[in-house]
Amino acid sequence: MAKTVAEINEKIRKGQAVVVTAEEMIDIVAEEGVRKAAKSVDVVTTGTFGPMCSSGAFLNFGHTKPRMKMSKVWLNDVPAYGGLAAVDCYIGVTEVAEGDPLNRSHPGEFRYGGGHVIEDLVAGKDVLLRAEGYGTDCYPRRELETWIKLEDCNQAFLCNPRNAYQNYNVAVNLSKDRDIYTYLGVLKRNLGSASFCSAGQLSPLLNDPYYRTIGIGTRIFIGGAQGYIFWQGTQHAPGVARNEHGVPTGGAGTIATVGDLKAMDPRYVVGASFYGYGCTLSLGIGIPIPVLDVDMARFTAVRDEDIVAPIVDYSRGYPYFEGGPLGHVSYAELKSGKITVQGKEVPTTPISSYVRAREIAENLKEQIKKGEFLLTEPLERLPAPESGLQFKMLKERPLRRAKEVL
Amino acid sequence: MATRRVVLRFPQQLIDEPIISTTIKTYDLDFNILRAEITPASEGLMVIEFSGQDKPLNDAIRHLKKTGVKVEPIGLDVVRNEGRCTECGACITICPTAALYIDLESRHVYFDSEKCIACELCVPVCPSRAMELTF
Numbered sequence: 001m002a003k004t005v006a007e008i009n010e011k012i013r014k015g016q017a018v019v020v021t022a023e024e025m026i027d028i029v030a031e032e033g034v035r036k037a038a039k040s041v042d043v044v045t046t047g048t049f050g051p052m053c054s055s056g057a058f059l060n061f062g063h064t065k066p067r068m069k070m071s072k073v074w075l076n077d078v079p080a081y082g083g084l085a086a087v088d089c090y091i092g093v094t095e096v097a098e099g100d101p102l103n104r105s106h107p108g109e110f111r112y113g114g115g116h117v118i119e120d121l122v123a124g125k126d127v128l129l130r131a132e133g134y135g136t137d138c139y140p141r142r143e144l145e146t147w148i149k150l151e152d153c154n155q156a157f158l159c160n161p162r163n164a165y166q167n168y169n170v171a172v173n174l175s176k177d178r179d180i181y182t183y184l185g186v187l188k189r190n191l192g193s194a195s196f197c198s199a200g201q202l203s204p205l206l207n208d209p210y211y212r213t214i215g216i217g218t219r220i221f222i223g224g225a226q227g228y229i230f231w232q233g234t235q236h237a238p239g240v241a242r243n244e245h246g247v248p249t250g251g252a253g254t255i256a257t258v259g260d261l262k263a264m265d266p267r268y269v270v271g272a273s274f275y276g277y278g279c280t281l282s283l284g285i286g287i288p289i290p291v292l293d294v295d296m297a298r299f300t301a302v303r304d305e306d307i308v309a310p311i312v313d314y315s316r317g318y319p320y321f322e323g324g325p326l327g328h329v330s331y332a333e334l335k336s337g338k339i340t341v342q343g344k345e346v347p348t349t350p351i352s353s354y355v356r357a358r359e360i361a362e363n364l365k366e367q368i369k370k371g372e373f374l375l376t377e378p379l380e381r382l383p384a385p386e387s388g389l390q391f392k393m394l395k396e397r398p399l400r401r402a403k404e405v406l
Numbered sequence: 407m408a409t410r411r412v413v414l415r416f417p418q419q420l421i422d423e424p425i426i427s428t429t430i431k432t433y434d435l436d437f438n439i440l441r442a443e444i445t446p447a448s449e450g451l452m453v454i455e456f457s458g459q460d461k462p463l464n465d466a467i468r469h470l471k472k473t474g475v476k477v478e479p480i481g482l483d484v485v486r487n488e489g490r491c492t493e494c495g496a497c498i499t500i501c502p503t504a505a506l507y508i509d510l511e512s513r514h515v516y517f518d519s520e521k522c523i524a525c526e527l528c529v530p531v532c533p534s535r536a537m538e539l540t541f
Binding site for chain 2: 049050051107109111185186188192193195270271272273274275280282335336337347348349350351352353354355356358
């Protein structure tokens with residue numbers, strides 16, 4: 001009774017595939033049971049929209065006349081990495097515009113960075129390209145200042161080493177006397193607020209917890225375009241403890257993604273500034289999951305109640321590795337608006353947009369129903385829990401010479 | 407050097423008097439009119455920024471009040487740029503009056519401007535900078 005991706009694609013081509021979102025799948029399984037749902041549903045679509053700091057874009061500007069090897073590159077004053085061939089660069093989303101006061105006056109505002117440059121490019125705006133080169137016989141030009149647009153680039157693609165974290169910490173602040181400014185937003189002192197950042201039951205990797213269908217080569221929705229997973233994401237750690245539903249109880253799997261910037265929509269590629277922390281990009285990602293068998297039907301029916309996340313203190317616990325989690329809490333509790341930590345009621349605040357995650361899952365569902373988006377079979381699996389792959393700390397080996405000199 | 411933004415309301419009988427001109431000359435102030443609506447036969451309104459030394463600045467405000475002009479602190483308004491808001495919810499625990507809140511069922515994030523006290527806390531906290539100040 002198991003289905004194959006090829007069979008599902010055949011149904012999609014004929015307009016006969018049954019496609020539902022991960023939210024809808026919960027109700028279907030509750031009504032019909034997993035066996036029936038495994039037969040009746042072909043594809044479950046997922047979605048997530050939130051800050052994804054390990055993102056960036058490769059751009060190729062085309063050659064100048066005379067030619068130039070752009071070794072230092074700025075886009076709207078945001079430094080991009082030019083240590084590539086002549087007119088290629090990589091702009092990372094957390095790079096801050098030059099001259100920004102950063103956290104010198106804490107908390108800094110971080111108004112403009114690489115994520116904003118990428119949003120502006122996708123929105124079709126003019127961006128100021130400034131470049132310096134040291135001059136060679138083949139690339140004599142040394143300076144350049146010009147307006148460019150995305151359409152002027154030969155190639156421009158998002159290429160993100162780590163996206164769509166499978167589960168994440170819930171951040172709180174145990175400090176008695178100060179609010180803190182983190183990548184999970186402002187955390188009010190004395191357990192004054194709790195931030196969480198996952199679409200929970202709609203989140204891609206939480207609907208395929210063992211990476212059975214999501215792998216290298218999987219076609220995905222990324223920033224409004226169709227893109228691909230090209231590798232395991234950095235910090236991919238499948239060995240994290242899992243609960244009875246197979247769901248990791250902390251940050252676990254990640255994916256490395258790629259997609260054509262020219263086909264993206266600024267609605268799903270939004271530059272972001274985290275007060276006192278820095279710049280980043282809020283990105284929308286959606287992944288369709290083929291319901292191959294009963295297990296996949298069960299996995300894709302995962303509910304917020306079944307997914308728990310660790311509560312972590314970001315005043316000392318996270319930055320200094322002091323103590324473990326303060327407990328675990330489900331996404332159903334987080335979405336109720338308050339959780340209890342150390343006996344205290346704490347209001348919760350989401351950092352990722354569930355509304356937009358739902359919109360992405362719906363958008364993907366419509367594309368598949370219309371036959372515009374076909375599913376893929378992974379060319380290779382992402383490392384699974386049994387791979388033994390662990391997330392390692394950096395083991396510092398200080399320079400010996402430094403001591404001798406002292 | 408200090409600057410102060412104020413809202414001035416001119417009663418009808420003062421509209422044809424050169425009040426701003428004499429005030430800035432007398433107290434040696436710089437000024438920048440941000441908004442003005444002055445029409446004959448009705449109350450005039452001006453949003454103005456004065457800059458100058460502390461003491462003359464305060465004296466000037468006192469002088470304006472004496473002439474019959476109503477001086478009010480600027481009323482700031484916080485508005486949500488709907489196009490930029492992604493409805494994440496990062497603002498909701500920061501807003502002290504729950505003017506920004508999330509509907510627990512639909513997960514939509516709403517802004518009730520009636521409840522907003524223009525404390526501006528949400529402005530830098532919004533990751534996509536959707537909360538803006540107007541006056």
